[in-house]
Amino acid sequence: MGLLTGSLPDFPWDSLGPVAQLAREHPGGLVDLSVGTPVDPTPQVVRDALAAAADAPGYPTTHGTPVLREAVAAWFARRRGVPDLDPDAVLPTLGSKELVALLPSLLGLGAGDVVLHPAIAYPTYDVGARLAGATPVPTDAPAELLARRDDVRLVWLNSPGNPDGSVLGVEQLRDVVAAARAAAARTGRRVVVASDECYAELAWDEPWASDGVPSVLDPRVTGGDRTDLLAVYSLSKQSNLAGYRAAFVAGDGALVAGLLETRKHAGMIVPAPVQAAMTVALGDDAHVAEQRERYRRRRIALRAGLESAGYVVDRSHAGLYLWARPDGPPQDAWTTLRDLAGLGLLVAPGSFYGARAAGHVRVALTATDEHVAEAAARLSGA
Numbered sequence: 279m280g281l282l283t284g285s286l287p288d289f290p291w292d293s294l295g296p297v298a299q300l301a302r303e304h305p306g307g308l309v310d311l312s313v314g315t316p317v318d319p320t321p322q323v324v325r326d327a328l329a330a331a332a333d334a335p336g337y338p339t340t341h342g343t344p345v346l347r348e349a350v351a352a353w354f355a356r357r358r359g360v361p362d363l364d365p366d367a368v369l370p371t372l373g374s375k376e377l378v379a380l381l382p383s384l385l386g387l388g389a390g391d392v393v394l395h396p397a398i399a400y401p402t403y404d405v406g407a408r409l410a411g412a413t414p415v416p417t418d419a420p421a422e423l424l425a426r427r428d429d430v431r432l433v434w435l436n437s438p439g440n441p442d443g444s445v446l447g448v449e450q451l452r453d454v455v456a457a458a459r460a461a462a463a464r465t466g467r468r469v470v471v472a473s474d475e476c477y478a479e480l481a482w483d484e485p486w487a488s489d490g491v492p493s494v495l496d497p498r499v500t501g502g503d504r505t506d507l508l509a510v511y512s513l514s515k516q517s518n519l520a521g522y523r524a525a526f527v528a529g530d531g532a533l534v535a536g537l538l539e540t541r542k543h544a545g546m547i548v549p550a551p552v553q554a555a556m557t558v559a560l561g562d563d564a565h566v567a568e569q570r571e572r573y574r575r576r577r578i579a580l581r582a583g584l585e586s587a588g589y590v591v592d593r594s595h596a597g598l599y600l601w602a603r604p605d606g607p608p609q610d611a612w613t614t615l616r617d618l619a620g621l622g623l624l625v626a627p628g629s630f631y632g633a634r635a636a637g638h639v640r641v642a643l644t645a646t647d648e649h650v651a652e653a654a655a656r657l658s659g660a
Contacts, residue, residue: 304622583657
């Protein structure tokens with residue numbers, strides 16, 4: 279076993295095998311609602327852009343083409359309420375997961391440094407801290423911890439949250455940013471706030487559905503100063519581009535410039551055809567609205583099915599998942615997992631996302647219309 283592997287937890291999805299087999303034994307077969315991987319077609323306009331850029335014999339630029347970075351800045355202004363983002367403060371990444379996993383290392387964190395992340399969270403925030411030799415600390419109150427601790431160097435926010443669909447409002451984001459800046463002033467050391475916002479285009483409940491999910495780069499949050507702030511975004515969800523590994527990080531220009539220099543040395547470059555596809559995808563809102571409508575319909579059907587079967591859906595204000603638990607006394611997620619597997623439905627246990635999540639399961643909306651309808655029918659007993 280290698281040194282890095284030995285320092286990491288087991289990959290959680292490997293443990294689902296026996297439950298998946300139970301679900302496969304259902305007479306109607308398996309309906310997989312466990313992994314949030316898109317199943318709908320990549321938009322034709324994006325595929326055309328990829329094909330048109332396929333003749334790419336030279337090395338692409340690590341920083342991304344100027345037209346891509348300008349498209350990101352325009353998207354932030356149009357869709358996220360973030361005006362005047364400098365295109366130089368944008369950096370394309372090979373999907374967002376690699377940036378999440380590597381950011382602590384790219385920032386030079388190590389032993390003695392603390393990385394805060396949500397208490398109920400995608401496990402890569404924890405893994406990234408461990409890869410760097412830093413200490414991950416889960417918390418629902420990052421501003422309070424920042425006021426008490428002098429060893430925090432990175433704060434991960436995730437809004438909308440995976441797995442629970444929670445959303446941070448402007449005041450909550452502003453409080454964390456203010457606390458991080460106060461800690462930096464107190465200690466004389468940089469404290470970076472990085473916000474993973476890849477589900478921002480998929481808001482369901484008010485006020486987020488009408489007002490939009492706020493970004494950490496929103497001027498109402500930053501007060502006009504983006505120092506030590508980063509927003510991470512992926513096109514996997516809004517544009518069905520998980521296979522393209524198309525994402526970016528943006529924010530503090532000096533911080534992005536430092537990340538760029540390191541990534542140049544490491545050869546971490548988004549392929550040129552993918553950069554061209556990203557540029558087109560970011561400029562076309564129509565396919566995003568079409569995909570959002572697909573997920574809206576699936577969400578309604580699955581939620582109705584879960585509730586008719588005696589489950590409660592908590593939070594789930596935005597994103598690709600329903601955060602569910604049985605109504606009544608608390609039940610371990612693995613028991614719920616087996617209950618649903620008896621209907622041929624495979625979901626993800628909350629325990630994958632932290633100790634606080636052990637009573638819930640995550641139900642993905644990323645299944646075909648036919649599979650979602652089948653799942654809803656089995657839940658409702660139809």
